[in-house]
Amino acid sequence: MQRKPDLLWILVILFGLGIVTTGYAQGLWSAKADAPVEITQQQQQQPTRR
Template sequence: MKRKPDLLWVLVILFGLGVVTTGYAQSHWEQKQSDQSPSLFRSL
């Protein structure tokens, strides 16, 4: 019974890393897309 909280924490940490990695990749992808296409906000 003592191992279940450890497994829960591992899953929470993995989920958190997945969220952070996805957010980083998405912002990186959006930055690359905005570099290729002209944007109104870049000139402001």
């Protein structure tokens, strides 16, 4: 009979994966930030008052 992994170890593994994923995403984000960015602005229509 095998022992089930403790909930603590599952949380530690999930937390570690979250840190690795966040670091990877930030690396991609900063690499993409070096590229030229085109900013477009949408105009909002103001409601007419009577």
